[in-house]
Amino acid sequence: MKTIALITFAAAALTAPLGTSTPPPARLSVVATTPDLAALAKEIGGDAVDVKALAKPTEDPHFVDAKPSHIVTLNRADVLIEGGAELELGWLPPLLESARNSRISAGAPGRVVASKGIKMLEVPTTFDRSKGDVHALGNPHFLIDPLNAKIVAADIAEHLSQVQPQSADAFKANLQRFNTAIDAKLAEWEKQLTPYHGAKIVTYHKDFGYFAERFGLEIAETLEPKPGIAPSPSHLAQVISTMRNDKVRVVLVQPYQNRKTAETVARQTGAAVLDVSQQPGAIPGTTTYADLMDHLVRTLVSGLQGDK
Amino acid sequence: MSADFAVAWQVMKWPLVACLILPPLLVYLGLHVVKREVIFVDLALAQVAALGTCLALLFGFQFGDRNTFWISLGVTFLGAGLFSWTRSRHRSHVPQEAIIGITFVVAAAGVILMLSRVAGGKEELEHLLTGDILNVTAAEVGERAAVFAVLAGFYATFHKRFAQISSDPDGAFATGLSVRLWDFLFYAAFALVVVSFVRVAGVLLTFAYLIVPAVCAVILAERWLSRLLVGGALAATASLIGLFASYQLDLPTGAAIVCACGLLLVLVGLFAGFRGRAAAA
Numbered sequence: 001m002k003t004i005a006l007i008t009f010a011a012a013a014l015t016a017p018l019g020t021s022t023p024p025p026a027r028l029s030v031v032a033t034t035p036d037l038a039a040l041a042k043e044i045g046g047d048a049v050d051v052k053a054l055a056k057p058t059e060d061p062h063f064v065d066a067k068p069s070h071i072v073t074l075n076r077a078d079v080l081i082e083g084g085a086e087l088e089l090g091w092l093p094p095l096l097e098s099a100r101n102s103r104i105s106a107g108a109p110g111r112v113v114a115s116k117g118i119k120m121l122e123v124p125t126t127f128d129r130s131k132g133d134v135h136a137l138g139n140p141h142f143l144i145d146p147l148n149a150k151i152v153a154a155d156i157a158e159h160l161s162q163v164q165p166q167s168a169d170a171f172k173a174n175l176q177r178f179n180t181a182i183d184a185k186l187a188e189w190e191k192q193l194t195p196y197h198g199a200k201i202v203t204y205h206k207d208f209g210y211f212a213e214r215f216g217l218e219i220a221e222t223l224e225p226k227p228g229i230a231p232s233p234s235h236l237a238q239v240i241s242t243m244r245n246d247k248v249r250v251v252l253v254q255p256y257q258n259r260k261t262a263e264t265v266a267r268q269t270g271a272a273v274l275d276v277s278q279q280p281g282a283i284p285g286t287t288t289y290a291d292l293m294d295h296l297v298r299t300l301v302s303g304l305q306g307d308k
Numbered sequence: 309m310s311a312d313f314a315v316a317w318q319v320m321k322w323p324l325v326a327c328l329i330l331p332p333l334l335v336y337l338g339l340h341v342v343k344r345e346v347i348f349v350d351l352a353l354a355q356v357a358a359l360g361t362c363l364a365l366l367f368g369f370q371f372g373d374r375n376t377f378w379i380s381l382g383v384t385f386l387g388a389g390l391f392s393w394t395r396s397r398h399r400s401h402v403p404q405e406a407i408i409g410i411t412f413v414v415a416a417a418g419v420i421l422m423l424s425r426v427a428g429g430k431e432e433l434e435h436l437l438t439g440d441i442l443n444v445t446a447a448e449v450g451e452r453a454a455v456f457a458v459l460a461g462f463y464a465t466f467h468k469r470f471a472q473i474s475s476d477p478d479g480a481f482a483t484g485l486s487v488r489l490w491d492f493l494f495y496a497a498f499a500l501v502v503v504s505f506v507r508v509a510g511v512l513l514t515f516a517y518l519i520v521p522a523v524c525a526v527i528l529a530e531r532w533l534s535r536l537l538v539g540g541a542l543a544a545t546a547s548l549i550g551l552f553a554s555y556q557l558d559l560p561t562g563a564a565i566v567c568a569c570g571l572l573l574v575l576v577g578l579f580a581g582f583r584g585r586a587a588a589a
Contacts, residue, residue, distance in 0.1 A: 068555045068558055
């Protein structure tokens with residue numbers, strides 16, 4: 001009896017890989033530097049991957065505090081997705097050096113550089129650190145444009161398929177579904193924002209340029225005089241006068257930016273401070289990329305409504 | 309389990325080496341500082357070193373550049389010069405501790421002013437305070453170990469003189485020793501130690517290694533050598549506790565070691581208190 005059971009079991013075990021019910025391969029460990037990239041990786045990877053983000057949703061993606069767990073996570077990763085364009089320049093390279101993981105070294109299939117296929121904005125012609133958070137390769141906050149998110153999603157699907165060819169079909173299907181969903185959503189978002197075409201907004205950092213370009217908004221000023229440089233009194237005075245002249249009604253701040261500065265400016269100009277984020281999870285109820293964009297568009301519309 | 313350990317070892321290896329072989333020299337300097345009762349001189353020098361780093365950033369150099377190191381060292385030498393110059397033979401109305409305190413706050417404020425002109429200044433400021441001991445590389449540890457070995461030789465050779473001007477400056481003056489010159493040499497070498505260590509460990513951890521083990525050692529032992537041994541052992545213990553806690557609880561590494569130092573001081577204080585009571589009874 002026992003032997004028969006054993007034989008059946010062994011036979012089942014042997015034939016199973018040939019049958020239709022192939023057991024799923026081990027889940028890929030995917031690490032993204034920021035939660036927005038992690039959200040895309042979850043959409044594309046689905047059940048075939050475990051996704052972790054190194055930065056917290058409320059953390060400035062330019063500056064992430066190194067912790068031992070980051071190195072351990074990177075050491076075990078099969079795939080690393082970074083924003084690129086020097087977004088993580090200040091903190092990722094030393095962590096990678098400590099992690100010593102050739103699967104995710106530069107150029108390996110397991111390394112995704114999201115900025116690769118993106119048409120970058122604000123690429124500087126001269127390079128000078130005193131000009132602010134110098135990103136020699138252009139503004140790295142590109143994922144806030146849904147079309148860029150589609151490009152990055154396709155890139156992620158390609159790399160995941162290279163690392164785990166068995167799941168390539170699933171990744172392709174997931175990508176298809178993501179693209180369809182984003183296309184539908186994009187039409188919706190554009191419709192919601194059409195009445196505010198040409199509206200001027202103020203942001204803290206130069207982080208909504210791609211969004212403004214996509215939806216026909218204009219960034220009148222940033223609270224930082226130059227990217228990464230703390231607002232100075234004379235610059236804020238200039239921002240206030242610009243906002244009064246141009247009748248700017250909203251100031252966008254992300255969780256890690258100084259809300260007090262935005263409040264001061266808003267008080268002087270009667271504008272509203274809008275709490276938004278580019279990272280899913282920073283605001284409750286935003287787990288996916290679409291949730292995040294929904295929230296952003298909704299918040300912006302409600303802030304701009306008084307404008308018309 | 310062993311795979312976990314291999315990962316842990318890989319992550320914590322160089323921080324561990326750095327935190328075991330570099331602090332003893334800091335402990336030695338800390339003993340001098342405690343003897344001279346100029347506790348905040350190291351915090352002030354560390355802050356001046358940070359100021360020098362900011363100056364380099366303002367000139368457009370990166371944090372890890374060689375030039376940043378040299379600029380930082382140059383500025384810190386100026387600070388060392390100031391401290392040896394203000395240590396007067398006669399008691400003046402202005403205690404040296406006041407000069408040191410003033411240097412600290414002005415250097416700290418200077419850092420804030422300079423970083424307001426540097427991209428990501430707020431984060432650089434935090435970086436200067438907390439350092440990045442977790443990501444220290446083999447090359448960084450090696451360089452510092454070499455510099456520290458040379459300086460340890462220097463301090464060991466002239467220990468008698470340094471000990472004299474630390475514990476009995478008036479007596480040293482009386483024997484005709486150029487106290488100001490030796491003071492400058494002392495502080496200049498001190499500056500080199502602080503600058504090279506601050507760059508990997510940050511201001512907070514540098515100060516903690518300089519002062520906490522030295523204070524514990526003064527409580528527990530009498531002679532220079534025994535104090536150095538006790539202080540070195542305590543620094544190593546604090547490093548181990550801090551690194552272990554940092555890994556297990558996933559805490560920022562430098563800050564975890566600083567808190568471990570504080571914890572050890574409390575334990576040593578309690579121990580000394582009980583011992584004192586037992587001796588009195």
